[in-house]
Amino acid sequence: MTESLFRSDSYLAEAPAKVVFAEPRGIALDRTVFYPQGGGQAGDQGVLVVAGAEIPIVNTVYDADRRTILHVPAAGADLPAPGAGALARIDWARRLKRMRAHTALHLLSVVLPYPVTGGSVGDADGRLDFDSGEAALDKADVERRLNALIAADAAVSQRWITGEELAANPSLVKTMSVKPPTGAGHVRLIAIEGLDLQPCGGTHVARTGEIGYASVTSIEKKGKINRRVRIALADPPT
Numbered sequence: 001m002t003e004s005l006f007r008s009d010s011y012l013a014e015a016p017a018k019v020v021f022a023e024p025r026g027i028a029l030d031r032t033v034f035y036p037q038g039g040g041q042a043g044d045q046g047v048l049v050v051a052g053a054e055i056p057i058v059n060t061v062y063d064a065d066r067r068t069i070l071h072v073p074a075a076g077a078d079l080p081a082p083g084a085g086a087l088a089r090i091d092w093a094r095r096l097k098r099m100r101a102h103t104a105l106h107l108l109s110v111v112l113p114y115p116v117t118g119g120s121v122g123d124a125d126g127r128l129d130f131d132s133g134e135a136a137l138d139k140a141d142v143e144r145r146l147n148a149l150i151a152a153d154a155a156v157s158q159r160w161i162t163g164e165e166l167a168a169n170p171s172l173v174k175t176m177s178v179k180p181p182t183g184a185g186h187v188r189l190i191a192i193e194g195l196d197l198q199p200c201g202g203t204h205v206a207r208t209g210e211i212g213y214a215s216v217t218s219i220e221k222k223g224k225i226n227r228r229v230r231i232a233l234a235d236p237p238t
């Protein structure tokens with residue numbers, strides 16, 4: 001099982017670790033700052049520095065056991081020996097944008113309090129699908145309300161509850177298509193002070209103000225009652 005350092009501190013850009021095994025399909029470390037693909041968020045990219053040489057990592061995924069994190073090396077890269085020390089360093093600029101976009105999606109689910117049926121986070125953008133019924137969604141109005149929440153600069157924090165506590169509070173789960181992350185009977189909740197509380201395993205910024213500005217780029221009809229809302233990090237309108 002890989003220790004997930006990004007869970008307790010999403011701002012860690014690098015950390016020393018030890019190689020557990022290394023295969024062309026993936027390199028496992030005892031601990032890592034690399035976020036594995038999941039929950040609609042892409043896997044991190046970056047490098048592993050071993051004996052002064054950089055091994056490019058093109059993706060990060062869970063192994064079949066869902067407990068071991070695999071750093072997928074670039075094709076043909078030299079593989080380190082088990083037991084070797086490695087400095088794991090993510091592409092921080094890319095991850096920070098994903099953290100900003102991901103946190104903006106939490107706020108979007110506050111602006112549009114409908115059941116979420118799907119979603120994904122890109123490098124500087126993201127989308128959520130809502131069962132919004134027949135409600136008319138106005139792009140400019142959604143963008144204005146979203147950015148008011150961003151500007152509120154609310155603190156983002158996490159806490160863990162038991163699976164039983166979550167089962168007793170089913171309204172916490174907004175996302176019908178993504179099962180909340182559970183580990184050893186516990187579920188991770190992400191709280192945005194005074195605004196939102198929901199289970200999530202992804203990486204977030206510490207305050208909503210760090211998102212900066214998010215534009216609503218499109219609202220599409222995806223069936224009778226489903227709406228797909230896309231947002232993107234942007235410069236504030238002048």
Ligand SMILES: [Zn+2]
Binds near residue numbers: 103190
């Ligand atoms: Zn999240």
